[in-house]
Amino acid sequence: AQSVTQLGSHVSVSEGALVLLRCNYSSSVPPYLFWYVQYPNQGLQLLLKYTSAATLVKGINGFEAEFKKSETSFHLTKPSAHMSDAAEYFCAVTLSSGSARQLTFGSGTQLTVLP
Amino acid sequence: DAGVTQSPTHLIKTRGQQVTLRCSPKSGHDTVSWYQQALGQGPQFIFQYYEEEERQRGNFPDRFSGHQFPNYSSELNVNALLLGDSALYLCASSRRNPRNTEAFFGQGTRLTVV
Numbered sequence: 001a002q003s004v005t006q007l008g009s010h011v012s013v014s015e016g017a018l019v020l021l022r023c024n025y026s027s028s029v030p031p032y033l034f035w036y037v038q039y040p041n042q043g044l045q046l047l048l049k050y051t052s053a054a055t056l057v058k059g060i061n062g063f064e065a066e067f068k069k070s071e072t073s074f075h076l077t078k079p080s081a082h083m084s085d086a087a088e089y090f091c092a093v094t095l096s097s098g099s100a101r102q103l104t105f106g107s108g109t110q111l112t113v114l115p
Numbered sequence: 116d117a118g119v120t121q122s123p124t125h126l127i128k129t130r131g132q133q134v135t136l137r138c139s140p141k142s143g144h145d146t147v148s149w150y151q152q153a154l155g156q157g158p159q160f161i162f163q164y165y166e167e168e169e170r171q172r173g174n175f176p177d178r179f180s181g182h183q184f185p186n187y188s189s190e191l192n193v194n195a196l197l198l199g200d201s202a203l204y205l206c207a208s209s210r211r212n213p214r215n216t217e218a219f220f221g222q223g224t225r226l227t228v229v
Contacts, residue, residue, distance in 0.1 A: 004157075034217065036220075041225075042222055042223075043119075043205055043220040043221050043222045043223050044158070044205065044207075044220040045220070046217050046218075046219070049217055090157050090158070092157075101146065101148065101163070101209050101218055102148070102160045102163060102171050102173070103148075103150075103158070103160060103207075103218065104160070105150075105157035105158050105159070106157050107156055107157045108155075108156070108157050
């Protein structure tokens, strides 16, 4: 079984400031981890993924995340926030073993970017 | 490439009715998964189809059923609708192999049950 906890349902940052969105996971086997972004009334868009290669993963729009096994974390960061980053962000986990791709999502973090 | 397409985009139904939602996967994808996203929550896995069979199922009642066609498109059916079924229903497609390919999501169908 696997689960995801996103700390902070709402995060506000000023434009140009560091963005840090937290994600901790629980998994019985080595996980695959993902960050998705959702804009209002839209589906989910993949930002980045960890699939057991490099622990520091770079994604689209300047986002990156680091897989830390000892801390069971996969926090999302961006050095400088832009107004267009305002959206809801979801961390998700799936098992690396087996053949199915059932994603388990966290409850999401709403990011607000202040001018 | 049109990506994952879902229809309809919005739907209003009455309690007790039945609804069918449709999904066409991204070109080259053979696996379709359905998720329910209630307002203010993360998506929850309903079930996954591959080779026209349900392969995995989440914690959803039998009122939720599905189908996959030979062209890999899929339908989600919900019977005896409840007010609590109101949600955004998301379809995701992926390739069975290799396993480290990501799932692509459609825009979703917003279902409102009144």
